[in-house]
Amino acid sequence: MHYVIIGGDAAGMSAAMEIVRNQPGAQVTTLEKGHIYSYGQCGLPYVVGKQIASSTDLIARSVEMFRSKYGIDAKTGYEVTDVDPIHKTVSGNITQTRDKFIIHYDRLLIATGGTSVIPNWDGRHLLGIHTIKTIPNTEAIIADLANVRQVTIVGGGYIGLEMAENFVSIGKKARIIQRGAQLASIFDNDVACLIEEHAKAKGVEVLLNEEVQSFTGDIRVSEVITDKGSYQTDLVLVAAGIEPTTSFLNGTGIQMHSNGAIIVNKHLETNVENIYAAGDCATHFHRIKQLNDYIPLGTTANKQGRLAGLNMIGQNNEFKGIVGTSIMKFFDLSLGKTGLSEKEAEQLGISYDIHVQEATDIAGYYPGKETMHMKLIYRKDDQLLLGGQIIGGNGVDKRIDVLATALYHRMTFSELLDLDLAYAPPYNGVWDPLQQMAKRNTAKK
Incomplete structure (x- = not known):
């Protein structure tokens, strides 16, 4: 039995570890597009804010450890571009060499997570415009901060707020542009207004009901243009949310939620035999709503990944759902x-x-x-x-x-x-x- 897992972070490696722990000698191959496995994404803002000394402190287990200690064939730089459920293969490109690969699976877990959203704004490719989702993203921001005084954050959700605090903590001026009427949209407005008051008290400029339209600058971003005005800036962080990384599954017959998340049942199975999904690329059953939801969090990814791994080796574990905490x-x-x-x-x-x-x-x-x-x-x-x-x-x-x-x-x-x-x-x-x-x-x- 060959177990193949696409994705080398929370859900994917939780699954891989459960397989090797509970089925000694199991053949497990993990395919990671990047070159870093199993790290704490939620700690990334605090690396920028220097509360965590190095991004390497966030790595739970190295690629070498997965290979040598646990016997997992942990591949890096393997970008999957196609899944063939009929012939039970995954294929794609090795990013460093551009060579093609094709791998057969008996059971497959899709744990590709989510991708930071950058809307199709003019000027979005200028230098100085960043997202924060990976360790390389974080290192790029840190390397770009030397001559930065004013930071503009697009998006007032959790990442936007955490990054505002961490930019301020290292002496930068922070501005948040939020297209909605409040910060932290998961809260009700009467609660969110307290967050806004606190942000302003800490020196964060808050612009609500404003929509970014473009960025300008010669080579590097120097100005953010919205539907209400323009703002000088030295650096932009786009924190406009994430979307499930699932576009490579088009044509497979795997059922998707309206937002692109893979629909899974209580056993983390998709509608296609021998294919499972877990984490930020999958739906999460909400116990209060009694329907499939999408609340991408590290806690849920680890839980779903663990259960998916156990179910892939024949156990019968149910994911009990979330309450949105x-x-x-x-x-x-x-x-x-x-x-x-x-x-x-x-x-x-x-x-x-x-x-x-x-x-x-x-x-x-x-x-x-x-x-x-x-x-x-x-x-x-x-x-x-x-x-x-x-x-x-x-x-x-x-x-x-x-x-x-x-x-x-x-x-x-x-x-x-x-x-x-x-x-x-x-x-x-x-x-x-x-x-x-x-x-x-x-x-x-």
Whole structure:
């Protein structure tokens, strides 16, 4: 049995490791377009901000380790351009030599991840315009910073915000241009306005409801042109999102989501026999929405990859789905979300209610307390929890994780009161803030 995996990062190598651990002597070939395997993409902004000394610190296992220690035929510079499900082959080009290759598989995993989106703007090929998705991307940004004072970031999502903080931390001026009406579009506007206020307080220029149209400059970018004006800049970071890297699968018969993600079932199988998919190139079943979604995160990629690998060797493991949990650091704030926002609940036609409250992360009388802005969303008829958004200093991560667990187990708002949560004044109040919200909501009824 020859297992072939396209993609050498989170999902792909999680699968490969499960195969070799659970089926000694298995023949596993991994095909990676780049030359670096198994690295932490989420740490890349912090390399730019010098909080992590080197991009090599993000590499979990080297290519040589996969080959020598685990017996995986880990190939680099292999770009797959075609999959033939009838003859069970993958083919493409070796990037350094441009030689062609063709490899037979018995079972195939597609774990090609996502690609940074750069819209078809005039001037997009000028020097000084970057994306950040890979270690080479990151090294290119660092090498380009010497004479940079003003950075313009196109996109106000998680990557845009993290990069704004890290550029400011190394003494650069940061500007965010966001085509929508708010930063961090996964949050509701009433929560996102707190993020905008914090960005401005930290010296970040925020331009909302503005759409980039082009870039100008002789050889290097010097100006960003939008539908509302023009802005001088020394460097541009495009953080406009990612799209699944799946265009090479056209004509294979593999079913795709409307955004190009590969549709998989609970066993990470595609509709084509012996072909699996996992990670940022695949759909993710959303337990609250009860439908296939696309929320590309490293946590999900690793989980899906692990289960795909086990299923490829004949086990019968199910991916239980996501609830849409994420968190990020933005200067002095932690921004956490899980489950549905109001916008998502409305799109799904769910009748819902909300509860908003300010709370402290620890006992109110204990020194060092910090404030959290908390918002819970629940179904109106039976109080089933639907989602939550929390912004604040310390303690956001703890509450988001508790709430994510509650969502996974389909708990109601009032059932939060029954949880046995840790308490001591330096860590919490006698009633955790989530339980305080449940108490007050119950008292309203």
